[in-house]
Each structure stands twice: as C-alpha cells, then as structure tokens.
Amino acid sequence: xxxxxxxxxxxxxxxxxxxxxxxxxxxxxxxxxxxxxxxxxxxxxxxxxxxxxxxxxxxxxxxxxxxxxxxxxxxxxxxxxxxxxxxxxxxxxxxxxxxxxxxxxxxxxxxxxxxxxxxxxxxxxxxxxxxxxxxxxxxxxxxxxxxxxxxxxxxxxxxxxxxxxxxxxxxxxxxxxxxxxxxxxxxxxxxxxxxxxxxxxxxxxxxxxxxxxxxxxxxxxxxxxxxxxxxxxxxxxxxxxxxxxxxxxxxxxxxxxxxxxxxxxxxxxxxxxxxxxxxxxxxxxxxxxxxxxxxxxxxxxxxxxxxxxxxxxxxxxxxx
Amino acid sequence: xxxxxxxxxxxxxxxxxxxxxxxxxxxxxxxxxxxxxxxxxxxxxxxxxxxxxxxxxxxxxxxxxxxxxxxxxxxxxxxxxxxxxxxxxxxxxxxxxxxxxxxxxxxxxxxxxxxxxxxxxxxxxxxxxxxxxxxxxxxxxxxxxxxxxxxxxxxxxxxxxxxxxxxxxxxxxxxxxxxxxxxxxxxxxxxxxxxxxxxxxxxxxxxxxxxxxxxxxxxxxxxxxxxxxxxxxxxxxxxxxxxxxxxxxxxxxxxxx
Numbered sequence: 001x002x003x004x005x006x007x008x009x010x011x012x013x014x015x016x017x018x019x020x021x022x023x024x025x026x027x028x029x030x031x032x033x034x035x036x037x038x039x040x041x042x043x044x045x046x047x048x049x050x051x052x053x054x055x056x057x058x059x060x061x062x063x064x065x066x067x068x069x070x071x072x073x074x075x076x077x078x079x080x081x082x083x084x085x086x087x088x089x090x091x092x093x094x095x096x097x098x099x100x101x102x103x104x105x106x107x108x109x110x111x112x113x114x115x116x117x118x119x120x121x122x123x124x125x126x127x128x129x130x131x132x133x134x135x136x137x138x139x140x141x142x143x144x145x146x147x148x149x150x151x152x153x154x155x156x157x158x159x160x161x162x163x164x165x166x167x168x169x170x171x172x173x174x175x176x177x178x179x180x181x182x183x184x185x186x187x188x189x190x191x192x193x194x195x196x197x198x199x200x201x202x203x204x205x206x207x208x209x210x211x212x213x214x215x216x217x218x219x220x221x222x223x224x225x226x227x228x229x230x231x232x233x234x235x236x237x238x239x240x241x242x243x244x245x246x247x248x249x250x251x252x253x254x255x256x257x258x259x260x261x262x263x264x265x266x267x268x269x270x271x272x273x274x275x276x277x278x279x280x281x282x283x284x285x286x287x288x289x290x291x292x293x294x295x296x297x298x299x300x301x302x303x304x305x306x307x308x309x310x311x312x313x314x315x316x317x318x319x320x
Numbered sequence: 321x322x323x324x325x326x327x328x329x330x331x332x333x334x335x336x337x338x339x340x341x342x343x344x345x346x347x348x349x350x351x352x353x354x355x356x357x358x359x360x361x362x363x364x365x366x367x368x369x370x371x372x373x374x375x376x377x378x379x380x381x382x383x384x385x386x387x388x389x390x391x392x393x394x395x396x397x398x399x400x401x402x403x404x405x406x407x408x409x410x411x412x413x414x415x416x417x418x419x420x421x422x423x424x425x426x427x428x429x430x431x432x433x434x435x436x437x438x439x440x441x442x443x444x445x446x447x448x449x450x451x452x453x454x455x456x457x458x459x460x461x462x463x464x465x466x467x468x469x470x471x472x473x474x475x476x477x478x479x480x481x482x483x484x485x486x487x488x489x490x491x492x493x494x495x496x497x498x499x500x501x502x503x504x505x506x507x508x509x510x511x512x513x514x515x516x517x518x519x520x521x522x523x524x525x526x527x528x529x530x531x532x533x534x535x536x537x538x539x540x541x542x543x544x545x546x547x548x549x550x551x552x553x554x555x556x557x558x559x560x561x562x563x564x565x566x567x568x569x570x571x572x573x574x575x576x577x
Contacts, residue, residue: 010480018525067478069448069487070458094478098460101445104414105452109540114442130548131442136337140544150445179444180457180487184473187481225577233477237463241482242452248459251477258576268442279576281567292556297570301559309564317577 001120002315004057004085005034006076007048008096010067011188014044015090019051020156026052027159028120028167033057034165035079037072039065042167049165051158056165057253061172066183069098071277074174077106082148085127089118090149092248113150114268133290134268153272196245201227201258204247204274205235205283207304208263208284212240217284217307218262231252232270248273263303267292321373321467321489323363324429325422325452327356327392330440331386342542343410344440350388355435356501358561360392360494364503366467367396373399378423380408382417384519393513394505400516401427405523406553408533417449420528424454431472433495436461447494457487460494 001170007018014036025032031054037046038060045056059075061124075097080088088103090096093114104111116137117128125147127140151161196202203222205215233248248255249269255276264270264281267290274280275294282295283303287311292298299306330351368493375397377389383404393400403423410497411419421455432454437444451458456569462474465483473486473491505513523533531537555564571577 037504045357057400069460070451073452094461094476096558098448098458101448102415102452102458104445105449106412107415108539111445112540113445126543128551131337132513134548137546138337138342139550140545141541143539143541175455177455177457182486183467185482185484187478187483231439234498237477237496242478250477258571278530279571281570283563283567287556287558293554295554295556296552296574297567298554298556299535299563299567300556301563305561306559306563306567309444310567313564313568314577 001028001030001034001087001125003028003032003089004032004080004083005032005053006088006099006137008091008093009036009038009041009044011153012043014047015091016158017093017094017151019158021060021089021091022048022052023152023159024118024156026161028118031055032084034058034296036076037064043187043320045167049163050160052161052163053165053254054163057170058167060113063174063179064171066093066186068181068183069095069102070181071174072099073102073106076103076168078173079170080107087147087149090150092153097150100148103318104148107146109146109148110144111148111150112140113249114144114152115149116152118149118151118157129318133293134271138266144203154253165185176220178197178258193235196228196230196247196254197252199228199256200253202256202265203227203260203262204230204232205236205241205262206264208237208265210263217303221262221307221311221314222262222313223228224318225258227256227258232264243261255314261291261295262307264291265289266294321366321370321431322376322377322429323431323433324375324376324424324428325356325359325363325364325397326393326446327360327377327389327431327435328353328438329379329388330438337545339545342545346382347376352388352391353435353440354436355437355439355497356500357392357395359433359435359499360397360496361467361500361502364396365500366431376401376427376429376524378420378427380411380419381509383520386520390457391505392511393516394509395503396509398516400518402518402520403446403523403526404520405528405533407530410535410538411533412538412540413443413449415533415540417446417453418522418532418537419526419528420446420450421453421555422528423521424450426526431467432492433468434492436496447492451492452574453545454492455489459485459487459491461496463496463498464492465495465499480573509534511552
C-alpha cells in the first residue's frame with residue numbers, strides 16, 4: 001500500500017482528525033506520505049512526522065492561503081499522478097469532502113465516505129460505513145486505484161510515534177477555474193459565550209423548538225439542572241443561537257454526563273458531536289426521529305408541554 | 321439567468337438495502353430528496369419575477385422518478401430533464417457525476433444548485449465532483465446566497481465558524497438546509513405541474529459511453545451488509561402527560577440528577 005494522507009490545518013495547527021487518519025494509515029503498514037497545502041505551512045511538517053508521516057509533501061504557496069477546495073484538488077491530483085499513490089485518505093470536514101470528491105472526478109477514482117473503520121483483508125482494502133441512520137454497517141471497497149476515502153470525524157485518535165518526516169516541496173500549478181472562488185471573509189474560532197465542552201450537563205435545542213424565542217424553554221431547563229445550553233447546526237445557521245454553542249460535525253464535540261436533546265431530530269452530523277455523552281434523553285414529537293435510535297430515553301411528545309414541567313420538577317427536587 | 325437544480329429522488333420511507341443487489345431498495349413510494357427542496361426554493365427566489373430566467377431540474381433515475389420530481393415543478397420550477405437509462409443503475413459518485421456533468425453541459429446553465437445531502441446515501445459531495453468535471457468554481461454548504469453583477473456571494477459554515485466566499489458565474493453552489501424554508505406547492509401549482517415540459521433522455525442522447533455509467537463506470541463496490549455494533553438499551557415512551565415525571569424517574573435511576 002502506498003498511502004497519501006491529506007492533512008488539514010487551521011491557525012497553525014494540524015487538525016486532530018487529520019492526524020488520527022495519519023496514525024491509522026501508519027498502522028495499516030508501509031510508509032505513509034502526507035500532503036500539507038497552504039501558505040507559510042513549513043512549520044507543520046515536523047508535527048506530521050511526529051504523528052506517523054514518513055514523508056511530507058509541502059505545497060506552500062500564497063494561492064493556497066485560503067482553505068478552498070479546488071486549488072487543493074489540483075495539487076493532490078498532480079501528486080497522485082506523479083507518485084502513483086494507490087490510496088488517498090482524508091479526515092472528513094467541510095473542506096476535505098470537497099477536495100476528495102473533486103479529486104475523485106479528476107482521477108476517475110472511487111470515493112467512499114463516512115467510513116468508521118478501514119482494514120486490509122487479503123490484500124484488499126475494506127471500509128466500514130454506517131448507513132440508513134447507522135442502522136446497518138456496510139463493508140465497502142474500491143475497483144481499481146487510487147482508492148479515496150473520507151473518514152468520519154472523531155473516528156481515529158492520533159498516535160504520537162515521535163518520528164521524523166522527510167520533507168519535499170512540491171510545485172504548485174493551478175487550473176484557471178480553481179482560483180475563481182475567492183475567500184472574502186475567513187472563519188475564525190469564536191470565543192464569545194460560555195464553553196459547552198466542559199459542561200457536565202447539556203440541554204440542546206433544535207429546529208423542533210419552532211423559533212428562537214422558544215430557546216427560553218431550553219435555557220430554563222439548563223439553568224435548573226446547572227448545565228449549559230447547546231444548539232444544532234440548523235438553528236445556528238438560521239441565526240437562532242450563536243455558533244459557539246453548536247454541537248456536531250461542524251461544531252463542538254461534547255461528552256457530558258447528561259445530554260438532553262429538545263426538538264432535535266438527531267441526524268448523523270449531530271450524533272457525531274454528542275454520542276459520547278453518558279446519558280442521552282430526547283424529547284421530540286416525531287416518533288421517526290433518528291435520535292430515538294440512540295437516546296437512552298426517548299419521549300415522543302410536545303416539548304412545549306414536557307419541558308416546562310420537567311424544569312419545574314427539577315427545580316422542586318433541587319430545592320428539596 | 322438559467323439555473324439548473326440537481327435533484328435526486330429517494331425512497332420516501334422504509335429504507336432498506338437489498339441483500340442480493342446490495343443496492344438501496346427503491347421499490348416503495350418515492351419522494352423528492354427533502355434537501356433538494358431547499359435548492360429548488362433558492363432557485364425560485366433567485367429567479368424572482370424575471371421572465372427571462374429559467375429553473376431546470378436535472379436528475380438521474382428511473383422513469384417513474386418523474387412523479388416525485390413534479391413536486392418541484394409544482395413549487396414553480398419550469399421543466400425537468402431526467403436522465404433515465406437502465407445502464408445507469410448502480411452508478412457511484414464517479415459515474416453519476418460524469419453523467420450529470422454531460423446533462424448540465426447540454427443545458428449550459430449559469431448557476432448549478434445542489435441540496436445539502438442525499439438523505440438516502442448520506443452523500444454530501446456530488447457537487448464537488450460535478451464542479452470539477454464542468455471546470456467551474458464551487459461554493460458549498462451555503463446558508464446565505466446573493467447574486468449580483470454576474471457574481472455570487474455565499475456565506476457558509478465550516479468547523480471554524482462562517483466563511484464568506486465569492487465566485488463569478490457560471491458556478492456551482494450547494495446550499496445548506498438552513499438557507500430557506502421551501503414553499504408548499506399551491507393547488508394551482510400542482511395542477512399546472514403536469515403540463516410543464518418533462519423530458520427523459522438516455523445515456524446515448526448525452527453521449528455517455530457505456531463504460532462510464534452504471535457498474536462498469538463505477539469505482540466503488542459493496543462487499544457486505546452487516547449489523548451495527550450493539551448499543552446500550554434504548555427506551556422510547558409516548559408522552560401521555562406524564563413524560564416529564566418519567567424523565568425525572570429515569571434520571572434518578574441513572575443517577576444523572
């Protein structure tokens with residue numbers, strides 16, 4: 001196996017999921033190469049070496065400064081063509097999903113996504129993909145090479161090997177269409193608001209609340225429990241609640257002692273951010289909501305009836 | 321402006337994978353992928369009152385997909401182009417994106433819109449493959465979109481907060497489901513939908529070679545369907561007025577209160 005791992009970075013740090021995938025690739029055997037694309041990213045190569053890369057290809061160019069996918073497809077395609085990697089792995093994010101799919105089209109290469117494991121069986125690479133709201137697990141593979149894979153967030157923990165990578169600068173030649181999209185304003189970690197990552201109890205609200213004004217229900221319950229308030233991507237995108245409170249794939253990953261989901265359907269993007277919680281309670285009026293598949297206790301009903309009553313009961317118990 | 325919306329028809333309910341073909345069972349009721357309704361809505365919003373603007377649905381699937389695609393026509397889209405060909409069954413990302421790109425090249429839209437994901441395969445990448453094949457700029461996960469002077473501006477969420485990205489037309493955009501609330505088709509819309517143009521084209525009509533579609537054109541395969549790992553006990557109750565009490569009892573039992 002000759003594997004290339006695409007490493008994503010943000011504000012001078014390689015991302016944990018990328019390093020986790022790197023570690024997994026290293027475990028699967030043979031020397032693993034990594035690609036770091038960006039501007040002024042030389043300093044990241046050593047970290048990649050410490051986490052399992054034997055070789056780091058550095059695409060360091062001002063045109064790669066903004067984390068946009070299409071220029072990265074150009075760089076990765078060049079590299080795969082030149083060195084004949086048979087496998088290219090990505091820790092799935094908003095950026096890498098677009099890079100991986102663009103690369104699949106460019107190289108006519110198979111892409112499997114949302115994998116939660118990767119094994120080699122009789123020389124064949126097999127990916128494990130949960131499907132249909134994680135109710136079935138599908139073994140997937142590739143016909144021909146290169147084989148591209150996006151690994152679900154939080155799947156592999158980084159492993160520090162303490163190694164050192166050989167570093168090679170690569171030439172950056174970009175297609176015209178790849179540089180047409182321009183970053184006008186780039187996201188920065190928002191620091192305002194309380195941190196939900198350290199909270200012992202979290203009450204989270206989703207679109208089922210019906211409107212931003214109903215977040216008061218969630219806030220009251222959180223206050224009674226001495227917990228923090230979280231939100232889903234849908235309501236954050238809709239402007240009901242700040243991004244700093246978002247749980248899920250593009251938000252925070254939390255694992256509190258108690259997680260109460262109010263009006264949250266529990267799509268996989270949300271699940272990956274909170275499935276490590278010790279006890280999960282869900283309140284939702286839709287009996288088919290995926291969250292009932294993994295909540296320890298699911299209550300099908302009207303949150304407007306249940307939540308205020310629950311808040312009151314918790315208050316009474318705490319006062320007693 | 322001509323806007324193409326790439327839409328998928330998905331099983332409405334009772335989703336299962338056929339153990340023999342290892343493909344999703346599509347024999348039951350079909351519906352427009354709910355995430356694609358956001359793309360249709362956004363296209364209609366951008367079209368507005370512009371009589372010269374056109375919203376075209378482009379889809380891959382069996383002929384009977386037309387029934388479900390008509391929902392988009394009832395919402396206000398102008399016509400449907402369905403690529404329907406038995407040889408396209410079982411197409412993966414590589415094969416589907418190739419066929420879609422050929423269909424889009426035939427239409428030459430200024431803007432290609434996608435919904436956030438397919439709710440049958442959980443796929444959320446098709447746009448990037450299509451954008452690469454069309455050699456057009458791409459903005460994905462867009463929660464706010466504006467178009468002016470031949471330029472797009474999209475605000476989108478990533479793991480780090482919100483980006484604002486600009487791209488010239490023609491371009492490919494994938495919208496998030498937070499971008500709008502799709503309208504319900506009006507009775508008039510539903511009545512009128514049947515009369516709108518609904519064209520079915522074959523792979524040959526698009527010049528898609530046999531080895532680029534269906535299983536021969538695909539680069540991924542499914543080996544086996546298995547059970548998920550066992551999870552802890554889950555219990556579900558219907559609220560009969562005592563839901564709050566039952567939650568408290570449960571929390572006490574689990575020492576979570």
